[in-house]
Amino acid sequence: MTQNKKQTQEGLTVKKSKDMSEWYTQLVQKAELADYAPVKGFMIIRPNAYAIWEKIQDYFNKILDKMEVRNAYFPLLIPESFFKKEAQHAKGFAPELAYVKNSDTSDEALAIRPTSETIMYDSYSKWVRSHRDLPLKINQWCNVLRWEVKQTKPFMRTREFLWQEGHNVFATEEDAEGDMMNVIQEYKKLLEAQLAIPVLLGRKSRAETFAGAKTTMTIEALMPDGKALQCGTSHNLGQNFAKTFDITFKGEDEKKHAAWQTSWGFSTRLIGAVIMAHGDDQGLVLPPRVAKNQIVIVPILFDKTQDKVLKKSKQIMKTLGKFNPILDDRISYSPGWKFHEWELKGIPIRIELGPRDLDKKQITLVRRDTGKKEIIKEKELAKKISETLEDIQKSLFEKSKKFLDSRIDSAESMRELKSKLSEGKIVKVYMVDSPDVEDKIKEKTGGATSRMVEVSKKEGRCIETGEKTNTIAYFAKSY
Amino acid sequence: MTQNKKQTQEGLTVKKSKDMSEWYTQLVQKAELADYAPVKGFMIIRPNAYAIWEKIQDYFNKILDKMEVRNAYFPLLIPESFFKKEAQHAKGFAPELAYVKNSDTSDEALAIRPTSETIMYDSYSKWVRSHRDLPLKINQWCNVLRWEVKQTKPFMRTREFLWQEGHNVFATEEDAEGDMMNVIQEYKKLLEAQLAIPVLLGRKSRAETFAGAKTTMTIEALMPDGKALQCGTSHNLGQNFAKTFDITFKGEDEKKHAAWQTSWGFSTRLIGAVIMAHGDDQGLVLPPRVAKNQIVIVPILFDKTQDKVLKKSKQIMKTLGKFNPILDDRISYSPGWKFHEWELKGIPIRIELGPRDLDKKQITLVRRDTGKKEIIKEKELAKKISETLEDIQKSLFEKSKKFLDSRIDSAESMRELKSKLSEGKIVKVYMVDSPDVEDKIKEKTGGATSRMVEVSKKEGRCIETGEKTNTIAYFAKSY
Numbered sequence: 001m002t003q004n005k006k007q008t009q010e011g012l013t014v015k016k017s018k019d020m021s022e023w024y025t026q027l028v029q030k031a032e033l034a035d036y037a038p039v040k041g042f043m044i045i046r047p048n049a050y051a052i053w054e055k056i057q058d059y060f061n062k063i064l065d066k067m068e069v070r071n072a073y074f075p076l077l078i079p080e081s082f083f084k085k086e087a088q089h090a091k092g093f094a095p096e097l098a099y100v101k102n103s104d105t106s107d108e109a110l111a112i113r114p115t116s117e118t119i120m121y122d123s124y125s126k127w128v129r130s131h132r133d134l135p136l137k138i139n140q141w142c143n144v145l146r147w148e149v150k151q152t153k154p155f156m157r158t159r160e161f162l163w164q165e166g167h168n169v170f171a172t173e174e175d176a177e178g179d180m181m182n183v184i185q186e187y188k189k190l191l192e193a194q195l196a197i198p199v200l201l202g203r204k205s206r207a208e209t210f211a212g213a214k215t216t217m218t219i220e221a222l223m224p225d226g227k228a229l230q231c232g233t234s235h236n237l238g239q240n241f242a243k244t245f246d247i248t249f250k251g252e253d254e255k256k257h258a259a260w261q262t263s264w265g266f267s268t269r270l271i272g273a274v275i276m277a278h279g280d281d282q283g284l285v286l287p288p289r290v291a292k293n294q295i296v297i298v299p300i301l302f303d304k305t306q307d308k309v310l311k312k313s314k315q316i317m318k319t320l321g322k323f324n325p326i327l328d329d330r331i332s333y334s335p336g337w338k339f340h341e342w343e344l345k346g347i348p349i350r351i352e353l354g355p356r357d358l359d360k361k362q363i364t365l366v367r368r369d370t371g372k373k374e375i376i377k378e379k380e381l382a383k384k385i386s387e388t389l390e391d392i393q394k395s396l397f398e399k400s401k402k403f404l405d406s407r408i409d410s411a412e413s414m415r416e417l418k419s420k421l422s423e424g425k426i427v428k429v430y431m432v433d434s435p436d437v438e439d440k441i442k443e444k445t446g447g448a449t450s451r452m453v454e455v456s457k458k459e460g461r462c463i464e465t466g467e468k469t470n471t472i473a474y475f476a477k478s479y
Numbered sequence: 480m481t482q483n484k485k486q487t488q489e490g491l492t493v494k495k496s497k498d499m500s501e502w503y504t505q506l507v508q509k510a511e512l513a514d515y516a517p518v519k520g521f522m523i524i525r526p527n528a529y530a531i532w533e534k535i536q537d538y539f540n541k542i543l544d545k546m547e548v549r550n551a552y553f554p555l556l557i558p559e560s561f562f563k564k565e566a567q568h569a570k571g572f573a574p575e576l577a578y579v580k581n582s583d584t585s586d587e588a589l590a591i592r593p594t595s596e597t598i599m600y601d602s603y604s605k606w607v608r609s610h611r612d613l614p615l616k617i618n619q620w621c622n623v624l625r626w627e628v629k630q631t632k633p634f635m636r637t638r639e640f641l642w643q644e645g646h647n648v649f650a651t652e653e654d655a656e657g658d659m660m661n662v663i664q665e666y667k668k669l670l671e672a673q674l675a676i677p678v679l680l681g682r683k684s685r686a687e688t689f690a691g692a693k694t695t696m697t698i699e700a701l702m703p704d705g706k707a708l709q710c711g712t713s714h715n716l717g718q719n720f721a722k723t724f725d726i727t728f729k730g731e732d733e734k735k736h737a738a739w740q741t742s743w744g745f746s747t748r749l750i751g752a753v754i755m756a757h758g759d760d761q762g763l764v765l766p767p768r769v770a771k772n773q774i775v776i777v778p779i780l781f782d783k784t785q786d787k788v789l790k791k792s793k794q795i796m797k798t799l800g801k802f803n804p805i806l807d808d809r810i811s812y813s814p815g816w817k818f819h820e821w822e823l824k825g826i827p828i829r830i831e832l833g834p835r836d837l838d839k840k841q842i843t844l845v846r847r848d849t850g851k852k853e854i855i856k857e858k859e860l861a862k863k864i865s866e867t868l869e870d871i872q873k874s875l876f877e878k879s880k881k882f883l884d885s886r887i888d889s890a891e892s893m894r895e896l897k898s899k900l901s902e903g904k905i906v907k908v909y910m911v912d913s914p915d916v917e918d919k920i921k922e923k924t925g926g927a928t929s930r931m932v933e934v935s936k937k938e939g940r941c942i943e944t945g946e947k948t949n950t951i952a953y954f955a956k957s958y
Contacts, residue, residue, distance in 0.1 A: 035602055035605070035606075037553070037554045037598070038557075038558055038561070038598065038601055039554060039556050039557075039558060039589060042554040042555075042556065043554070044551070044552070044553050044554065044602055045551055045552040045553075046551055047549035047550060047551045047617065050549070050550050050551045050552055051549070051550070053552075054550065070526035070529070070530070071526060071529050071530070071533065072523070072524055072525055072526045072529045073523070073524040073529055073532075073622075073641060074516075074523050074524075075516045075518060075521040075522070075523065075639055076521075076591075076622055076624065076639050077518050077521065077639070078517075078518075079517055079518060082517070098579050098580070099579065099580045100577050100578065100579055100580070100591065101577070101578045101579070101580050101588075109580075110518060112555075112579065112591075119516070119517065122517055123514055123523055126514070127514075132811065138526065142622070143552075143555055143621070143622065145555065160554055160555050160556070162552060332611065
């Protein structure tokens, strides 16, 4: 090998198990996933991370098509008065709004959208006239801005983020309820089958229900540090907004009715979930289904055999086209440097090809998730890669599933709850489903929140009030 | 047919040739392409129009891939001081900036991005260190905001719009120049081959060059009302921004160099171009390559034969899956109503299928662009549709090309220029390429601007100053 080749790659200097927060910060920077913006609380989504988002979008756009939801785009700026129309919604979002100064069009302030219910439903009230206009199903992919006071963390919590927000209108309550449930199931599939992240699916407590909604369904993942992460929510809005924004239709009975609505969304936070759930001490580990490039080919180049090896590499590159391989043929970096770089960046499979492999018509295949090396006969390569990618996808999920299952527990007293929370668990407790009660538990546990609730067949005593209840709440520390 | 079916569809009440402005306004509303927003100067992009944008995105993302440009996302808000760094850029954008009030993070105002050069190049200065880091090629699809003072028009000119902005960095001037030219050629292909809109390609005059750029290349279309429309621009930024934002790299010569840059973009204005260029008195006419649904199937339903006809329609629907057909099987609307609706919405081909067609194993095919009906043997359907779509795409382009060619003229005096501009022409005149001179011509012609300039082999006299020059400017009224 020639001199001057870059030999060492600056990897992660902290172990995930030692300090996950610092590990995450380093990984996000070093794998070029995000960078800090000049304005506090904002982030730059770099191409390596944006590619994950595009994979998610491609997948979910197909689901939207299947659900007959159509994409559209509504304005960034919303008149302040719109937020004030629905009381709960107004209360929920008021602290997070950012306003634009130079509105020359009206005396009223214009807020940058934190979510688009109000501006969309203003239009819906014009578009919906008859039962023939229903269902109306619209989604938008856009940026939203919430002027958070908490500390920000790339992907997990930033003032601006990207998301999809779906807003459907129906003629009946059943349709709206069904839609809310259908969407949350689709979210679960997205997380589990695409991102390889197992989730709990359930209803939000009254305290955690979306501002203005009747019911909120959620999917919750558990990160390796024992903090829960809300990964998507789906709301049955009932007729709250329809009544406020006058979304009414003439039914087949020729009478006027208020419509029933749902809204639902997930955000670029899912990128953070992928990083945290699967990453290891070497860097990012991408589930194959959200990896834009599923393979990297690293030819082992020596002066004498370089041409032959490169030629073969390019040939393999073509054969494996459907996996969108990267051919790393840079001559100014050593193979070792390249191995580390692509491990850091999480490419699911690395193929090594040297002059001796050529003679033997074989190829070295290395799995990113386990680091396991395998020598493959060239003619079996495409088949072996398909199988290995499937296996990586499956084992990432299973590993996370095992972890999640091992961390679900229950408690019968505040002391037990606190103790189990400190072990990074999701803890089931009986709780009277009231914001006041929940606030007290939150305070006593130092910030744990109920991620979801379920109705139990058996009654138990609320760990805060001692009252009998059949509501079980899942408490955890969370992002 | 049953009673109560909707029989009449409210179509356009004005002819395109009579009053194109009113025609456009009606079409945009009635074909559900856009709606007005509650905030002045903003628009809602409805699903029928957003689907055109998605087709453009799908196509252009493949081009970006081929050019090895990667998508990313930068923050919406930009510190005011960033704009002030590059003097020309600052001057160009200052009047159009909207500021956010509640910045608690700094004393300085935060502007909503009107374009992202400054915030992206701040990051680029950190990311580019060595010649090994070049080229750096990043694009983003996002919303931008320009607080325009001119009257707004959906898609054509609004305060907020969607666009792509590409920002590439190179080690040499030649690379940057080549990239600028390559991109503008790709834009031309997008317009001509996908949107069926012929364009002129050329360099912008000094007055019209992008704020901060060395050279701007443009593609210009001519709308049927004789106004030119700038459809995309590609800038060679030289080293202006690299020097201001300190984007430097260590070359192979181990010395520090300022980088060379390009930026380029097109916007949702292209949707407006499609509407204006091809629409007719019946409504929108979509070029097949940007039609999400290339076919609509309208079964002719009578009580007795309804089941049979519907069954056959569904079967055809499956056969024609690759054209993404709509099956309009609503029973509460008459066929006539449906014909008008889908004409209004611009679906390239309509298929009619009645009980008699079933017996004869035939189908009626109607072209949106010409209205021509044809009876097709069922077994020839898929082939015939492919051919017809190709033919529609081709004839839309040719019709527009003939129009454009017929409207390019030249003038040798101010009087002649004005007279030919009033005929809705693009007029070539000799002009000294200076902002002062161009301003005077603009004033004297009542607002015509130079769309592009070219260097002539022959010299001529500037129509404003009388000086000898070999610059020819293309003047037109414009959007």
